[in-house]
Structure formats: C-alpha cells, structure tokens
Amino acid sequence: MEKFTQLTGIAAPLPMMNVDTDMIIPKQFLKTIRREGLGRNLFDEMRYEDDGKENPDFVLNRPAYREAKILVSGENFGCGSSREHAPWALLDFGIRCVIAPSYADIFYNNCFKNGILPIVLPQEDVDKLMEDAERGANATVTVDLEKQEITGPDGGSIHFDIDPFRKHCLLNGLDDIGLTLERAATIDTFEAEAAQARPWV
Template identity: 75%
Template sequence: MEKFEKLTGIAAPLPLINVDTDMIIPKQFLKTIKRSGLGVNLFDEMRYDDDGNEIPDFVLNKPQYRESEILVAGDNFGCGSSREHAPWAIKDFGIRCVIAPSFADIFFNNCFKNGILPIALPQDQIDVLMKDAEKGSNARMIVDLENQTITTSDGEVFPFEVDQFKKHCLLEGLDDIGLTMEKAPAIDAFEAKAGTERPWV
C-alpha cells in the first residue's frame, strides 16, 4: 500500500449529505475483485448521462478538478452498503483524502485499509474548507498526516484527530497483509519450532 505522509493537492467540493456507497460506485461495477480500473466509474450516475456522456456541471468533470486528490464532502459520507469497491474507486480516481463532518463506520475503516485518509471535522470548519475548494485548481490544500493538520490555500490551519494505530499504518503504507508480514520472522520461527516438535502435523 502506498504511504501517506503529506499531501498537497487540489480539493474538489462536493456539498452533498448522505452520499452512499451506491452513489460512489453503482452496483453494476461490483463484479470485479481488482482494485484498479474503477476510478472511471466513480460517482458514475452523477458524472455521466444515460448515453455515457460526461455531465459538464458535475465537479469532477470540470477541468479544474480532474486532478483532484482531496474531496471535501457533506455529512454521513459513505453510508449505505459496506462495499469495499467504494474506497477502491476513490483511490483509483486519484483521491487520497476525504474530509467530511462524519462518515459511515465501515466506509471510514475501509478507507484506512486502502491508503485513503478520511478526516472528520466540525461543520463550521468544513464550510471554510468547502469555500476554499471552490476556488479551483489555483487553490491547493496541504494535508499533513504526521502533524495532523490541514492547511488551506490562504494559510489557515485546522488540526484533526486520527487513531494512532491507523495513522501508523498509513504513514508506513501497511494494509492488513503488510501488518502480517511485519511479523514474518516470528511466524517463521513458530512454524520451524512446530515442525520440530510435531513433525506429524
């Protein structure tokens, strides 16, 4: 998993509440078990019309937001079903950080497991960040995980809280498999000892 340390990028404003996982990645795209290739279908029903043409007014279709790496959204982001394809699609599009007043628990935890930093902030701070994001590609935010701060394009700084274990995993680029592999020497030693003591197993 890619490490997350400090991100400087364009923030896209999505001032919608209750954005559920079916809005993030509709059910017809859940057939794959690959984590790549889903970015093109992120927010599919909001990005494209019935003929597959881009809807110009949708934020991620606007030229200034096509390279967005940060998403500022409304309350209860990621609600609905627990599909892990939702963070897969967000990450594949290129978004590494989602900032919102609150998140659905399963989506929130799935983000960390896929290299995405979800940040929950009070609504008044979200309002400031949303307004900053509306400036487009000329305004870049800085998300500093080590120091747990978000800096707007105007230099205003907002601290955020994050679970220290989850922070460690993002900083080191460790998903569940990576965490297990950290214990590889102990696992190898256990298996060697078990093979000697119980050769019949």
C-alpha cells in the first residue's frame, strides 16, 4: 500500500449528504476483483448521461477538477452496502483523501485499509473547505498527516484528529498484510520452534 504522508492537490466540492456506495461505484461494476480500472466509473450515474456522454455539470467532469486528489462532501459519506470497490474506485480515479462531517463505519474502515485518508471535521470546518474547493483550479489544499493539519489556499490551517494506530498504518503504507509482515521474524521463529517441538505435524 502506498504511504500517505503529505498530499497537495485540488479539492473537489461534492455538497451532498448520504453519498452511498452505489453512487460511488454502481453495482454493475462490481464483477471484478481488480482494483484497477474502476476510476472511470466513479460516480458513474452522475458523471455520464444515458447516451454515455459526460455530464458537463458534474464536478469531476469540469476541467478544474479532473485531477482532483481530495473530495469535500457532506454527512454520512459512504453509507449503503459494504462494497470495498468504493474506496478502490476513488483511489483509481486519484482521490486519496475525503473530508466530511461523518462516514458510514464500514466505508471509513475500508478507506484506511486501501490508503485513503478519511478526515472527520465539524460542519463549520467542512463548510469552509467546501468554499475553498469552489475556487476550482485555485482550490489547492495540503493535507499533512504527520502534523494532522489541513492548509487551505489562503494559508489558513485546520487541525484534524485521527486514531494513532491508523495514522501509523497510513504513514508507513501498512495494510493488514503489511502489518502481519512486520512480525515476520517472530512468525518465522515460532514456526521453527513448532516444527522442532512437533516434527510429526
């Protein structure tokens, strides 16, 4: 998993509450177990018209936000079914940080397991960042995980809280497999001792 230390990029505004996982990546795109390629169908039903053409009014189709790395949205982001394809699609598009007042628990946990930083902030701070994000190409925001700080385009900063263990995992690029491999030497020692004590197993 790619490490998350500091991220600077365009923040895209999505001022909607209850953005569910079917909106993030509709069910017809869940047939794959590959993480690549899902970005093209991120927010598919909002990004594309019935004839397959892009909806020019959707935020990620606007020129200023096509390379967005941060998404600012409303309460209860990621609600709905527990599909891990939702963070996969965000990540494949290029979004590595979501900022919202609250999240659905399963989506929130899945973000950390896939290298996305979901930041929880009070509504007034989200509103300020939403205003910043409306600036389009001038909506450059920096997220510093080590300092737990978001710096807006005007230089103002907002502190955010994060669980220390999850922070450690993101800073070091550790998913569940990576965490296990951190203890590889201990595992090898255990297996060698077990083989010696019970050679018949």
